[in-house]
Amino acid sequence: MRLPLAPLLAVSLALASPALAEDPARISVTGEGVVTAAPDMAEISLAVMTEAPTAAEALTQNSVRLDAVLARLREAGIEPRDLQTEGLGLNPVWTGHDAETGPKITAYSAQNGVKVRLRDLGKLGAVLDAAVADGANSLNGLTFGVSNEDALMDEARRAAVAEAKARAELLASAAGVTLGPIISISEAAEMMPRPMPMMRAAAEAMPAPVPVEGGELGLSASVSIVWALEQ
Numbered sequence: 001m002r003l004p005l006a007p008l009l010a011v012s013l014a015l016a017s018p019a020l021a022e023d024p025a026r027i028s029v030t031g032e033g034v035v036t037a038a039p040d041m042a043e044i045s046l047a048v049m050t051e052a053p054t055a056a057e058a059l060t061q062n063s064v065r066l067d068a069v070l071a072r073l074r075e076a077g078i079e080p081r082d083l084q085t086e087g088l089g090l091n092p093v094w095t096g097h098d099a100e101t102g103p104k105i106t107a108y109s110a111q112n113g114v115k116v117r118l119r120d121l122g123k124l125g126a127v128l129d130a131a132v133a134d135g136a137n138s139l140n141g142l143t144f145g146v147s148n149e150d151a152l153m154d155e156a157r158r159a160a161v162a163e164a165k166a167r168a169e170l171l172a173s174a175a176g177v178t179l180g181p182i183i184s185i186s187e188a189a190e191m192m193p194r195p196m197p198m199m200r201a202a203a204e205a206m207p208a209p210v211p212v213e214g215g216e217l218g219l220s221a222s223v224s225i226v227w228a229l230e231q
Helices: 005-022 055-075 121-133 149-174
Strands: 026-037 041-052 083-095 104-118 138-145 178-194 216-230
Touching: 026 149, 041 055, 041 121, 055 083, 055 104, 055 121, 104 121, 104 138, 121 138, 149 178, 149 216
Parallel strands: none
Antiparallel strands: 026 216, 041 104, 041 138, 083 104, 178 216
């Protein structure tokens, strides 16, 4: 025999209502804060590339030229803690595509890089010129940064919280309720460069002095806050 639907529906609602009462109304809002600042430091990625008939010659020439680059950087006031060599490589240079003999090794190419952290942007152009003149023939990247990033990020976080609170109060007022206590807060933060110049060029193509503009950096913080709502 088929039972009427109405009694079953009434039981379902009765069972659900206590659970709803235990779960208070809440609102979740995301706020973002952005702080901009002029960069006061930079990181340069340079490399020395050499080619010679033998692997030993290629490595020797590369080492001599890299030593000259490092010496000039130290003379420019770069501290040892701000110099880091990276990306040492040695590869054969193949030529020829003869079907019978196949390609042949005609030389060897050596590469060694150095990452430079510059804490005085006024020296940036001069440092690039000096490094290139002493044998750095590959510029793989240039990025700008700020030394007081922690303080700027705290300012961005405060702005993000203020925006989230203002938005939550507006939404609650429009809905005819008020904000209760905060239930949870979560954060996602990142640095957004504006702009972050990235360059890759051969030394022969670079004019001297090298013109460089730091532009502006933006640090962004994002917070998500959940409030309880009160009638």
